[in-house]
Amino acid sequence: MPMNHTRPATGIPTRRLILVLAMLSAFAPFATDMYLPGFAQMAQAFQTDNGHIESTLSAFFLGLALGQALYGPLIDRFGRRALLLIGVALFVAATLGCLLSRDIGVFTGFRVLQAIGGCAGMIIGRAIVNDLFEPIESARVLSSLLMLMTLAPLVAPLLGGWILVLAGWQAIFVFMLVFALLCGVLVWRYVPETMPAKLRTPLKLSQVLRTYATLCRRPAFIAPAIVGGLAQACMFAFITGSPFVFMGLFGVSEQQYGWLFALNAVGIIVGAQANRIGLRRWPVQKLLGAALCLNLAASLALVASAHTTHLAVLMIPLWFTIASLGFIGGNAAAIAMANTGANGGSGSALIGTLQFGCAFLISSVVATAQNGTAYPMALAMAAASLMATALWFGTARLRRTGA
Numbered sequence: 001m002p003m004n005h006t007r008p009a010t011g012i013p014t015r016r017l018i019l020v021l022a023m024l025s026a027f028a029p030f031a032t033d034m035y036l037p038g039f040a041q042m043a044q045a046f047q048t049d050n051g052h053i054e055s056t057l058s059a060f061f062l063g064l065a066l067g068q069a070l071y072g073p074l075i076d077r078f079g080r081r082a083l084l085l086i087g088v089a090l091f092v093a094a095t096l097g098c099l100l101s102r103d104i105g106v107f108t109g110f111r112v113l114q115a116i117g118g119c120a121g122m123i124i125g126r127a128i129v130n131d132l133f134e135p136i137e138s139a140r141v142l143s144s145l146l147m148l149m150t151l152a153p154l155v156a157p158l159l160g161g162w163i164l165v166l167a168g169w170q171a172i173f174v175f176m177l178v179f180a181l182l183c184g185v186l187v188w189r190y191v192p193e194t195m196p197a198k199l200r201t202p203l204k205l206s207q208v209l210r211t212y213a214t215l216c217r218r219p220a221f222i223a224p225a226i227v228g229g230l231a232q233a234c235m236f237a238f239i240t241g242s243p244f245v246f247m248g249l250f251g252v253s254e255q256q257y258g259w260l261f262a263l264n265a266v267g268i269i270v271g272a273q274a275n276r277i278g279l280r281r282w283p284v285q286k287l288l289g290a291a292l293c294l295n296l297a298a299s300l301a302l303v304a305s306a307h308t309t310h311l312a313v314l315m316i317p318l319w320f321t322i323a324s325l326g327f328i329g330g331n332a333a334a335i336a337m338a339n340t341g342a343n344g345g346s347g348s349a350l351i352g353t354l355q356f357g358c359a360f361l362i363s364s365v366v367a368t369a370q371n372g373t374a375y376p377m378a379l380a381m382a383a384a385s386l387m388a389t390a391l392w393f394g395t396a397r398l399r400r401t402g403a
Contacts, residue, residue: 017190021145024183025152027119033157037257042169046102054240058364061236065356068119068123069349075123091118094114094116158261220339221340224335224399229358234385237384238377267325284331294324299386301316301320
């Protein structure tokens, strides 16, 4: 059941809080999407092959998954604000380490730490929204967050491509460093503590494991959490496979790749905005089910067009597959978070762990299955969508009864 407690006042305008939380949520898109055009340049700088450079992306996803599980029980015990500041500080330190690295193994290690620090904004942001808003409003706020944070993948490849041409791949990490420092200042000034001390839970390993076990046995939570993770894996398959598909297969330049990536990111913004409007008329569950059907149909059409030699033919179903995620992400998270009870932090952590665990697996599959065609990316997206849709509709009765 949803948690029924008095919502604390933030002391700041809601729009400002959403903007700051959206900037924090952009850490991961910036850290993954900005350096995609620079893979070839980085391989030359580290004197290694493209496979090792691609592994730094999978390592980042692994760090995101680990970090989510780590923060959950900590923010339920110590609150939101302090750990948010610690996460930003870790991201800053790890980004500096990436800049100074000269060995690909060391660089990959710092990428894991960078991810652990960067995921604080995502998980704690969801928990803050859950602290402050009731479920319906929470879905609207999460959709607004998704729409704003999508500006990051919208501009990141474009910005990364231009920085790459003007100053080299290391300048991309300088930008990340400056952005993180700015976010740290904004958190210090504008983000209050939203979890009262009386609601915090003791930090005991046995209790943590029991909390996660309880959430996993709760169909109303675990089903939408897994559905959201599987559906969002479509985006991570696209992120991993698109550099080869666009630049390697269709021969576009680094700057053109940025524009194509941004075009797909616009789809998420359109979907998230449409979702906010739709929530005024239809239940969250109904919108999520419809979006999953659209995602599945579009991803199957993407597989059917994966053999094409015309980029435009591939882009149409790809755009609709990505656009449908603007509906799925916020709604699935809101439904799951509304059923966390008194364990909002742990619930948010489990959602993130599932999401980026799926990202790690699917990015690894796309990279290892590369066969010189668009099929690895397309099939991975369709498989994730099929599993998400089947799980959502297949667990409808369990979610209603709570069995």
